[in-house]
Amino acid sequence: MQTPPLCTDSPIEPTILASWVRALCQTLRGYDVDPDLLMQQCQMDTGLLHVPEARYPTKQVRLLWREAITHTNDPLLGLQMGKEIQAPSLHALGLAMLASANLAELMGLMARYCRILSSTMHMALKHDKKGSALVIKTLGGSEYNHAARIAMLAFVYRQACHLSQHPITPSFVALAIRTTPEQANRLEDYFGVPVTLEAAEDSIGFDYSTTLEPFAGANPMLLSLNEQAIRSYLGKIERMRFADRVLEQIRRTLPEGEPRLGDVAIRLGVSQRTLQRKLSHEQQSFQGLLDLARRQQAEDLLQHSTLPIVEIGYRLGFSDPSNFCRASNRWFGCSPSALRERSRLMAT
Incomplete structure (x- = not known):
């Protein structure tokens, strides 16, 4: 597999949450790839992986994604990570998601607080007469093959099914990547719908009946406490911008x-x-x-x-x-x- 080019036109000192990187490392172990060696190649301090609230420079993490995809020979490594990542890996945001009242609230949390994961990540909600969609972008370039964006959309979909306590079907999934027919089948098998490829943006949509279905595990008090923790943490990292x-x-x-x-x-x-x-x-x-x-x-x-x-x-x-x-x-x-x-x- 040819080594993909690395995009380096990122904003000033953007950073990514260390526990998000830790989840990528765990996924790599499933491919029998040593993440410590790759992190050393990318000049990343492995000791930060278990430091609460630690962050890595975005340039290093994007280089790690490039090396990870190269060594696993899996252009859809992000999809695999999205299948495996656990909610607590997303700091207090993941815990807030688990306490959310429904999918609409869950997607709203992601749109408001995704910067806790990456200071270059931007999520937005779009609504029409049929339903709501979560759109994800990254400022200043992207990791190879939009791997982190795909990981996030796959994670959101998995949490939607988990918290609904039954499989749900998106109204659509759109990705800006180009894939082989085999990779397209992998995406369709996971999301349960045909995936639009080479789209203008990476997004996933659900109809209103799905987004408004109550989650049995809703906990407003826990949600409020975790939102306070999120805002406190964001306050620390955003003072630099x-x-x-x-x-x-x-x-x-x-x-x-x-x-x-x-x-x-x-x-x-x-x-x-x-x-x-x-x-x-x-x-x-x-x-x-x-x-x-x-x-x-x-x-x-x-x-x-x-x-x-x-x-x-x-x-x-x-x-x-x-x-x-x-x-x-x-x-x-x-x-x-x-x-x-x-x-x-x-x-x-």
């Missing part, structure tokens, strides 16, 4: 009116030009972060408050309710009232 500092300032000033780039720059003690340059270096933009802050606050207020929808729109800086409705359709695939109703159905 300039984009997160900008986002926090936007969130703080949003209730006072639409934040302006110049005002945020003054609060952070930098010039507007420096702010824009630093954000660009992290592949972010001020307008994109403003949109993210609005979306997150809209989702929180619509799902967890009784404020009138018009007032929520005003709080987010939308003087015209129709503009808020258009933004909601772009963010969530539905109107503000539909999202609020959906959250009420989930709660019951």
